[in-house]
Amino acid sequence: MNMMSEAAVEKALDQKMNTVPFKMIGKDVSVYYGEKRALFDVNLNVRENTVTALIGPSGCGKSTFLRTLNRMNDTIDSCRVTGKITLDEGDIYDPSIDVVELRARVGMVFQKPNPFPKSIYENVTYGPKIHGLARTKAELDQIVESSLQKAGLWNEVKDRLHESGTGLSGGQQQRLCIARAVAVSPEVILMDEPCSALDPIATAKVEELIHELRTNYTIVIVTHSMQQAARVSQRTAMFHLGNLVEENDTDKMFTNPDDQRTQDYIMGRFG
Amino acid sequence: MTDMTSSVQSTFVRPAQARRDIGIKKRYAAERRFKAYGLAAILIGLFFLFVLLWTVVSKGYTAFQQTAITLPIEFSEQIIDPKNERGANPAKLMTANYPFLVRDALIKALGIDPANKPLVKQATDMVSASARTQLRDLVVANPAIIGTTANVSLLAEGNIDSANKGQIDLTVAEASRKVKDQQLEWMKKLTETGAMAKQFNTGLFTYGASSRPEAAGIGVAALGSLYMMLIVLVLALPIGVAASIYLEEFAPKNRLTDLIEVNINNLAAVPSIVYGLLGLSIFINFAGMPRSAALVGGLVLTLMTLPTIIIATRAALKAVPPSIRSAALGLGASKMQTIFHHVLPLAMPGVLTGTIIGLAHALGETAPLLLIGMVAFVVDYPGSPMDPSTALPVQIYMWANEAERAFVERTSGAIMILLIFLVVMNLGAILLRRRFERRW
Numbered sequence: 032m033n034m035m036s037e038a039a040v041e042k043a044l045d046q047k048m049n050t051v052p053f054k055m056i057g058k059d060v061s062v063y064y065g066e067k068r069a070l071f072d073v074n075l076n077v078r079e080n081t082v083t084a085l086i087g088p089s090g091c092g093k094s095t096f097l098r099t100l101n102r103m104n105d106t107i108d109s110c111r112v113t114g115k116i117t118l119d120e121g122d123i124y125d126p127s128i129d130v131v132e133l134r135a136r137v138g139m140v141f142q143k144p145n146p147f148p149k150s151i152y153e154n155v156t157y158g159p160k161i162h163g164l165a166r167t168k169a170e171l172d173q174i175v176e177s178s179l180q181k182a183g184l185w186n187e188v189k190d191r192l193h194e195s196g197t198g199l200s201g202g203q204q205q206r207l208c209i210a211r212a213v214a215v216s217p218e219v220i221l222m223d224e225p226c227s228a229l230d231p232i233a234t235a236k237v238e239e240l241i242h243e244l245r246t247n248y249t250i251v252i253v254t255h256s257m258q259q260a261a262r263v264s265q266r267t268a269m270f271h272l273g274n275l276v277e278e279n280d281t282d283k284m285f286t287n288p289d290d291q292r293t294q295d296y297i298m299g300r301f302g
Numbered sequence: 303m304t305d306m307t308s309s310v311q312s313t314f315v316r317p318a319q320a321r322r323d324i325g326i327k328k329r330y331a332a333e334r335r336f337k338a339y340g341l342a343a344i345l346i347g348l349f350f351l352f353v354l355l356w357t358v359v360s361k362g363y364t365a366f367q368q369t370a371i372t373l374p375i376e377f378s379e380q381i382i383d384p385k386n387e388r389g390a391n392p393a394k395l396m397t398a399n400y401p402f403l404v405r406d407a408l409i410k411a412l413g414i415d416p417a418n419k420p421l422v423k424q425a426t427d428m429v430s431a432s433a434r435t436q437l438r439d440l441v442v443a444n445p446a447i448i449g450t451t452a453n454v455s456l457l458a459e460g461n462i463d464s465a466n467k468g469q470i471d472l473t474v475a476e477a478s479r480k481v482k483d484q485q486l487e488w489m490k491k492l493t494e495t496g497a498m499a500k501q502f503n504t505g506l507f508t509y510g511a512s513s514r515p516e517a518a519g520i521g522v523a524a525l526g527s528l529y530m531m532l533i534v535l536v537l538a539l540p541i542g543v544a545a546s547i548y549l550e551e552f553a554p555k556n557r558l559t560d561l562i563e564v565n566i567n568n569l570a571a572v573p574s575i576v577y578g579l580l581g582l583s584i585f586i587n588f589a590g591m592p593r594s595a596a597l598v599g600g601l602v603l604t605l606m607t608l609p610t611i612i613i614a615t616r617a618a619l620k621a622v623p624p625s626i627r628s629a630a631l632g633l634g635a636s637k638m639q640t641i642f643h644h645v646l647p648l649a650m651p652g653v654l655t656g657t658i659i660g661l662a663h664a665l666g667e668t669a670p671l672l673l674i675g676m677v678a679f680v681v682d683y684p685g686s687p688m689d690p691s692t693a694l695p696v697q698i699y700m701w702a703n704e705a706e707r708a709f710v711e712r713t714s715g716a717i718m719i720l721l722i723f724l725v726v727m728n729l730g731a732i733l734l735r736r737r738f739e740r741r742w
Contacts, residue, residue, distance in 0.1 A: 101632070103628070103631065103632060106627075106628075106631055108554065108555065130634075131634045131635075131636055132634070133634075134631070134632060134633065134634035135633075135634040138632065138633070139628075139632035141625060141628055141629065141632070143625055145623075145625035145626060145628065145629045146629075147626065147629060147630075147644060148626075148648065157630075157633060157635075157643070158633040158634065161633070161634065161635050161639055161643075162634060208629070211629075211633065212632070212633070215633060215634065
């Protein structure tokens, strides 16, 4: 039953991408670091239960845009964001919005695996604990198991949950970080080049995982690898010099892009 | 044509090779020289460390032994309480003439004619004047001892102790010598009968200040130091850590915080005597706190230790990788939760190391304590930090000014004890760092 519905969702997503509703809407988003402007009026929408890949050369603003989606840019003193970003119609930069709540709904996985130097179990339970998602030890155990299973890590670590998370291999650490993000039941997961520090085998595992996570979560992923974008995403957005060049279905983007710059970048002519 | 090619080849090959050889030789020579400089510096350092330790230990190890004379003391009622008033007035026991007990015991043990006053005086001079309080305490604690005879181990007088340890030059003429020939003869006799012997000097650790070296110890000073260390720990650690967390994590980076940072670094370099003056004017003259109290000393040392702790804590907080902060913030932890759940625990080894080093520094500090009146002759244990007390390094300073031979060894002995404290604290800091340091 469950499997069928998942398959059905996937099919629907792949066929009618343009009809999928928007989860997050970015309107005229500009970001300034002090005097320097890093993003120029970006209009980019993120569709529900879709993997959206952000590509573009280094320094083009794709990570900056990603970090505006859960207000991680707030931690940088000189950073200023203008424009409007909504999550399910709610403005996330509204002064009444609690950033803690926002980040519980929009989780993040970073470029370098960054597990806490604590046990695997504590890594996964930290989020649920601070958000009060579990009352008893049994509930926590349940969250740990389901999160690690979603991250495809359960079978590898179930016998050593109380060993340090930093003792895992790089790929396992990154999947632990994904499990940690999943544990707070977010709606959107942001991934900032999640495979750039991993070897090809670990990368393949994480990509497979992203593919599976799509059925339950909306995913935005920044990547430098064209192949990765083509493999994991349904929508792709191309950034260049702080501007959004083009946003399209991934298939179209990699076969017949509308913009010449996209064509050049994908063909490796600049970047 | 062939000439040209060969000449081109040779000019092309030879200078290049020559250049490379010279460069490599020079580089290796420079490296060897640098290594030699480093080795020399370390050897010089080790040499001076060895000289320091050798001087202190060779002078001071004898301080841990003390000559004692064990005599059968007859607690005669005639001398202690001739009129039998102790039932009605126990204070009588406090003022009894206890030295007479020692005198009588010596006369019996050495076989001296009691009528020969100068000889009797020489004999009684061999026993420390602290025998009076020692016997008094025995009798007051147990009045039933009166009328019996008990073997009591009495401290030998400082010069006799020095003579027994072979520290007095016996080739000097008797008249200008502190220890007379007759006394030396008695010492030989007492040693042969086993009455005089060297024993471990527990008094060095328990007694307070005294003008008699055999009755002087670092106990009172050590308690004063302990009070101050506790005050420093209780005040400087939380204030320092809180200030560092605010400055490092919350404070906006602007001119004011830059100024504060520069000032904190400057304060760490301010001579400690200035802190003493500050404490004198603020805590004693303005706030009216008591002089030579461990409380004031602790406050002054707290001010002095704060910059050290703040600098160490900020460095430790800075060393926590930003990825840990991002991870916690990305999960929706507040800034406060991020710091107290993740950053501070990871910085804790560095914080504790800084604190222990700051404490060790404060423990050895003397100059500011001189100005707040802690260079004092304190005989009794301070009951609270408000009572007059002194500190370990100040006690060393005071003993170093004394003339008696027995104080020389006690000065070095006290330095050894202080050094052991410092080494233990620094070792603790190193072990903490080894044990809890995390690697990323």
